[in-house]
Amino acid sequence: MAEPGIHFLDAHGPEGVRLYAIGDVHGRLDLLAAMHGQIEAEIAKDLVQDWRVIHLGDYVDRGPESKGVIDFLIAARERDPRHLMLAGNHDIGFLDFLRTPDPEGLFMRYGGVQTALSYGVSLTADASWFGKMETMRRGHQALIEAMPPGHVDFLRSLPFSLTFGDFFFCHAGIRPGIALDKQNPQDLIWIRDVFHDHTGLFPKIVVHGHTPVPEAEVMANRVNVDTLAWQSGMLTALVVDGADKRILEMAIKGA
Template sequence: MALITLRHERHAAPAGARAGDRPLYAIGDVHGCYDLLHALLAWVARDSAERSPGVAPVLVLLGDYVDRGPDSAKVLAALSWLVRSAAITARLLEGNHEAMFRLFMERPAAHGQWLRYGGSETLRSYGVDPPTEEEPDAAALTALRDRLFDVMPVAHHRLLERLEPMVRVGDYAFVHAGVRPGVPLRAQQRDDLLWIRDEFLEHPRPAETIVVHGHTWASERPMLLPHRIGLDTGAYETGVLSALRIDRDGLAIVQAVAAG
């Protein structure tokens, strides 16, 4: 396992925002970075036990667990264990990369483009060699999917089928990409929750709640604004995975940082 250090900082919570009665945490886009995820899960366990002993915390993961990084299979194995743990209430959001992964598994000939967006790294994490051709044909893509089916644990399939589109806790809404401005949260469309970018990011107040999201990153620093918190810090490229704790004392950002 790579050497990981933790970086901590505190911020004031958005004015008047409530977060519920239980310890509340979130983790940004993992993208196959298992070592960083492991470090943050260990921190959540320690921190919640110290601050609220005997109370199971709520942990929301913001999607994009697979692709780009080297260890997607290990990440899904860890999350499959996490959702069965009585020590924590894990809520797992669907990201656009999980959506692409599932489409490839269902109709490989029509969704081979997944390989170009990090899918090849996911295949390698399961011990499946990606195709050498730049544009594999339908038969090659179907054979590739079949090899993946042979080695991918059933628990990983079930996990991908049970991901949530949105989680609401108090005055916070957790989504993968963002929300469509002007549309009530209950009426948001799945495609927007998974894919929206500029229309959400550029809006001064896109929702009636504070939106915690991933999907878009600009640097290894989270985006902290009065109306939204962006936790994607490009872990697969920067080596930094970010977590958030929300409580009555404010916001805590904790980042797992890979050495070197």
């Protein structure tokens, strides 16, 4: 028998724990640091006793400071383990490139050049096929040497989902009809249409990013907080405090 679904309006977070779920960062350290500053100020002002800050993946690529974002997140997690990070497809794509460089892979095609630059490594290629492969080979080795070992460990440590109260957190979404604890990791970081088009309720509210929207998308069965931070200059989070839910936005002018 299928689990009964829950509507967003009826969903509750865990008793006594405030949740913050932050969308795709993509190298925008400025926005991430500003969002953390806002969250810390709220927690102090409201005398919040317990909390979790959940990052929904895609820390690297496209934006200018992927290395800085990973440094920031590692430090946040070491400072307080209530800072939680999930894997996104770009984070896994970064690991894939480090293991086996592919000129047509996700990393090289969608923002990995900017990620490499944040480590001081150029992956720009010559026009010729041979030049492209040779430049990528040399760049790949330089990137491996430039990356702190802790960064690879961090990327490898990222889980694909988390559950708190009536909320299920992942990067991209879930496959309808599959139990939450049976979801394929590939779906959790890649799925789009079959998930977005599903109008029925899920066993928990799915909080995700991965697919950019102009502003947070709050549906009966899911919440999308990917507001294309690297390009729009706006990073978005869902805040859950018991039965109360709200959207928190952090924008930097001129971004």
